[in-house]
Each structure stands twice: as C-alpha cells, then as structure tokens.
Amino acid sequence: MKAMRAIRAQALTVMRAGALAAAALLPWAATPATAQEWRGWNIHAADYPNGQGLDRFGQLVMQRTNNRIRMRTYHSAQLGQQDEAIQQMRLGSIDFGNFNLSPFNNLAPSTNVVTLPFLFRNVAHLHAAIDGATGEEIAKDLEAIGIIALAWYDGGARSVYATRPIRTPADMRGLKIRVQTSDLWIDLMRALNANPTPLPFGEVFTSLQSGVIDAAENNFPSYESTRHFEVARFYSTTEHSNVPEVLAVSRQRWQRLNEQERTILRDAARESAALQRQLWAERERVSRQRVEAAGVTVIEIADRTPWSSLMEPVYAKYAATPRLAGMVQAIRALP
Numbered sequence: 001m002k003a004m005r006a007i008r009a010q011a012l013t014v015m016r017a018g019a020l021a022a023a024a025l026l027p028w029a030a031t032p033a034t035a036q037e038w039r040g041w042n043i044h045a046a047d048y049p050n051g052q053g054l055d056r057f058g059q060l061v062m063q064r065t066n067n068r069i070r071m072r073t074y075h076s077a078q079l080g081q082q083d084e085a086i087q088q089m090r091l092g093s094i095d096f097g098n099f100n101l102s103p104f105n106n107l108a109p110s111t112n113v114v115t116l117p118f119l120f121r122n123v124a125h126l127h128a129a130i131d132g133a134t135g136e137e138i139a140k141d142l143e144a145i146g147i148i149a150l151a152w153y154d155g156g157a158r159s160v161y162a163t164r165p166i167r168t169p170a171d172m173r174g175l176k177i178r179v180q181t182s183d184l185w186i187d188l189m190r191a192l193n194a195n196p197t198p199l200p201f202g203e204v205f206t207s208l209q210s211g212v213i214d215a216a217e218n219n220f221p222s223y224e225s226t227r228h229f230e231v232a233r234f235y236s237t238t239e240h241s242n243v244p245e246v247l248a249v250s251r252q253r254w255q256r257l258n259e260q261e262r263t264i265l266r267d268a269a270r271e272s273a274a275l276q277r278q279l280w281a282e283r284e285r286v287s288r289q290r291v292e293a294a295g296v297t298v299i300e301i302a303d304r305t306p307w308s309s310l311m312e313p314v315y316a317k318y319a320a321t322p323r324l325a326g327m328v329q330a331i332r333a334l335p
C-alpha cells in the first residue's frame with residue numbers, strides 16, 4: 001500500500017514537472033481559466049522601436065501575472081488610425097497602446113505644453129520634464145478623459161519634409177502641409193504662413209503622391225519607415241517639436257485591476273520605455289542613413305532663431321492659462 005502510494009506520488013511529481021516544463025515552453029498551456037485578453041494598438045510596424053517596446057510590455061505583464069493578463073499588440077494600424085484608436089481606448093474596446101501626445105491636444109490641455117515648438121533643448125531635457133512633474137500633470141489630464149498613462153516613449157525631433165527644398169520660414173509660405181489632428185499644429189503652421197491640412201498618418205503617402213499636400217513633418221524613423229521619403233525628397237532639419245509619446249491603458253480596464261496588478265503594469269511599462277528609448281536613438285541614426293543612401297537631400301537648418309521667433313502667437317494661445325504657462329516656465333527652468 002505504502003509502496004503504491006509512493007509510486008503514485010512519484011508519478012504525480014513527474015507529471016507535474018512535465019506540465020510545468022510544457023507550460024514554460026508554451027505560455028498558453030498555463031492560461032488560468034480567468035485569463036483576460038487585452039488588445040493593444042500600434043500605428044507602426046512590429047519591428048519599429050515602439051512596436052518592440054509594446055511587445056516587451058506585453059511579455060513582461062504576461063509573465064508576471066502568470067498569464068492572467070494576456071496581451072496582444074496589433075501592429076501597423078490594424079485596429080485603425082490614431083484618432084479612432086484614442087476613442088476606442090476611451091470606450092474600452094482597445095485596452096492599451098502607444099500614442100503620440102499631439103492627437104490629445106484638443107482633449108487634454110496639458111498635452112499642448114509638450115507639443116509647443118522649440119521648447120526642449122535636447123532629449124535629456126525632455127526626459128527630465130516628462131519623467132517628472134510635467135508627466136504627472138499630463139497623466140492627470142489623460143486620466144480625466146479615460147486614458148491611464150504608464151510611461152513615456154521618445155518621439156524624436158520632428159522636422160519638415162517636402163517635395164521641394166525648404167530652407168527658411170519664407171519657403172513655408174503657401175506650403176500645403178499635413179499635420180496631426182490638433183489645433184496647436186494648425187496654428188503653428190499658420191504662424192509660418194503655411195497651409196495646414198489635418199490628415200491621418202496612413203493617408204500621408206498617397207496625399208503627397210497625388211499632390212493633395214506638398215509636405216508633412218515627422219522624425220527620421222517615421223519618414224523612413226512609411227517610405228514618405230520616396231515622394232517627398234527634401235528633409236529640412238527644422239526640429240520644431242519634440243512631442244513625446246505615451247504608453248497607456250484604457251481606464252475601463254485599469255479600474256478592474258488590483259493594486260498588485262497595477263504595480264506589475266507600471267513596472268513593465270517603465271521597462272518597455274527604457275527599451276524603446278534605447279532602440280529609438282539607434283533607429284534615428286539608421287533611418288537618417290537609409291534615406292540619405294536613397295538619395296534624399298537633407299537640408300541642415302543651422303540657425304533656428306528665424307523659425308522660433310515666429311512662434312510667439314502659438315505660445316500666447318496654447319500656454320495661456322496660469323497652469324499651462326506655469327508648466328512652460330517649470331520646463332524652461334529645468335537644468
């Protein structure tokens with residue numbers, strides 16, 4: 001009897017070990033009955049730094065919740081363009097995603113501050129702001145519209161690219177330029193006497209090709225990965241905005257998590273942002289090389305003062321309240 005029990009116990013141990021090994025190899029094998037399926041939004045391809053960051057976030061959360069929260073990122077705008085995806089996050093039909101902060105400008109006032117032109121001196125300055133008090137203010141405004149900010153991704157320096165060379169602000173006159181859906185962006189381009197058109201990211205290529213627009217503005221990685229460089233051959237390093245990006249979760253989902261799960265998500269998000277930032281710096285360099293190798297003319301804007309000096313009306317309008325003006329001041333005062 002004793003021997004039988006021992007054999008059975010041994011067999012069970014072996015079986016359990018086998019199951020554990022299988023579970024380690026096949027994460028879904030260990031899926032608990034109450035597992036949640038989360039859908040994530042990404043506008044970029046899976047191999048873009050932001051896509052890799054999102055995938056890392058999902059993996060870490062799955063591991064650390066023992067597959068209770070299973071995350072899948074739908075890359076390459078499979079779940080729609082940015083403005084619709086933001087609405088879906090607010091409604092809870094998309095659970096997480098990485099978003100540029102400009103499409104929130106008309107919804108969450110403090111996001112305007114970090115979109116403002118020529119505000120950040122360099123990436124370290126941006127990080128000091130967004131990882132500190134500035135980020136906290138923005139997170140409050142986003143929470144109020146149903147979006148929980150967990151960490152901040154780099155968005156790089158955005159510059160103008162066009163079907164003709166742009167060297168001075170005078171060259172911007174009458175230029176039909178695509179902007180993100182944001183009043184600030186419209187006013188920024190109007191301050192340069194350009195003709196701004198808000199369009200979804202996914203429509204920029206064909207709009208450049210058909211002549212609906214003459215120009216757009218973005219960082220080197222987006223300019224390169226979307227192949228916009230094939231239809232707009234002149235990239236001018238205006239570096240007019242360093243608006244960062246957010247890794248966020250829908251408030252609908254967040255409210256149903258316990259404290260332990262929230263901590264897991266926050267930590268995973270911070271780790272994913274560290275990865276994205278590291279990959280980002282490298283991708284900026286590589287993307288620039290790729291477009292130059294493809295024959296793009298990169299026009300270096302050595303002196304940005306003629307550009308920044310035209311931005312007064314944008315600051316006057318979008319950092320008008322004491323709160324927003326205070327945020328600008330605090331950012332400028334950062335070492």
Ligand code: BDP
Nearest residue numbers: 043082099100180201218222
């Ligand atoms: C890219 C951002 C992406 C925006 C896009 C745009 O990463 O979130 O949708 O710019 O200009 O740099 O729409």
